[in-house]
Amino acid sequence: MRMTIKEIARLSGVSQSTVSKIINNYDDVGSETKNKVLQIMKEHGYRPSYSAQSLAKKVTHVIGVIYAGRVNADFNHPFFVDVLNAFKNSVGRLGYDLMFFSNEHFHEGDEDFLERCRHYNVDGCIIIGGETIQPSVYALDESEILCGIDLTLRGKNSTYLMTDNDEMLAKVIEHFYLEGHRDIGFIGGQKPSTIARLRLDAFHSAMRSYQLHVNEDWIYEGDFFEQSGYEAMRSFLQQESVPSAIFTASDLMAIGALRALKEAQLPLHSYSIIGCDDIDAAQYVDPPLTTVRQNKEKIGQLASRLLKDLIDENMHGVERLVEPELVIRASSNPVEG
Known part of the structure; x- marks a missing residue:
């Protein structure tokens, strides 16, 4: 039989709301009751629903990834692959997962990234700049959703960074x-x-x-x-x-x-x-x-840290420029003669 909160409550002799509070780490439940319920959950292999916990806490620990341009073009480019890999690794260490948003219907004009971010209740989003920016990206920029990277975003909840x-x-x-x-x-x-x-x-x-x-x-x-x-x-x-x-x-x-x-x-x-x-x-x-x-490594890491600080309300929207470096090899040559 699949364990539910109702069944855990019955076995523990407490209410379903008490079990829910323990799952969501509320501090108004006595330690004896909490330990008893946790032990019963362990014995019966009960795992709380992650989505239910997220709704209760109003956080999902999910970051949306949006490419703001022609279908999937820049996800084929090695620069963005490297930046996203660095971002993924850094944001993962901060406890977040990524959700990639499709823009396959951009040519039909029916994308609405803001509503999709609200629907999935993402904690924030990262926007990769493309050659043509959908109007819904700017609506997202002006919304309560926290976002940034590689676009000159101006919303009060947005930050951006790019190479200088x-x-x-x-x-x-x-x-x-x-x-x-x-x-x-x-x-x-x-x-x-x-x-x-x-x-x-x-x-x-x-x-x-x-x-x-x-x-x-x-x-x-x-x-x-x-x-x-x-x-x-x-x-x-x-x-x-x-x-x-x-x-x-x-x-x-x-x-x-x-x-x-x-x-x-x-x-x-x-x-x-x-x-x-x-x-x-x-x-x-x-x-x-x-x-x-x-x-690319620094851009990805900075993007994750800046977004985390926005989520934690430790900063407001800012601009960050990353210093470039000229790497001289054999394809550049002085004028002859």
Whole structure:
């Protein structure tokens, strides 16, 4: 027979409400009664319903994970995989599980993340930025649900963190400048993407700081994946003049750009290519890729700690920027001559 609270109460000689209080660790039950009930629960192998406990305590120890963009695109990207792994490990040590929300119906316009978060009674949620943000994400930002990461959230219960994109591009353009490059191109992400816009704005700002001309023909809108970097480089090579240095907003696009140069049988030492993320593959491509390392482990860990402090009401919404690091390898080269 399956044990229930009613049966445990009968065997213990107490009310069902007393058993419920003991399960939910209320402090107004005597120790003798509590120990007796716990012993009977142990003898009969009774395990309280986790969902019932969660409802009673108004906490679930569950964090929702939402990708705010085109269906599942960024969950295929190694950067987000690494960040989410770090977040999962860190938040797990804090006693939380993760619930991934599907956005398969985004193209139909019927997502409602706020209602789903309320339905599952998540303690908070983490939002991964995509190239097109659903209106329901901004409704979630303005709600009582605690959320953050990788989007410029402004709600009173929201916090966000990301790599400092201004510092990132300042380091990149300084490196190109010191190598002697003045003709600099940019391969970015989709324009609706928050990260893509921030990096493009930072590129313009860094170029201005060195009084370098921005050639709009050398700015290409990719999608953070390898094929778009390949197509961007092919597009540059078909122009009358070609940039000698190129920053790509992801390592995958940089790898694609290098592939295009190789196919065109051009000397790689005549070009300087810098990627972004420092994914594992960056050090193994030929030539090894110079890149901006985003501290994925730190971003994931910080996201979990910031969200925990929001849940515990130890802080209000804040912005945190993580310092990038330029990792110099063989794909960046000084101007010859």
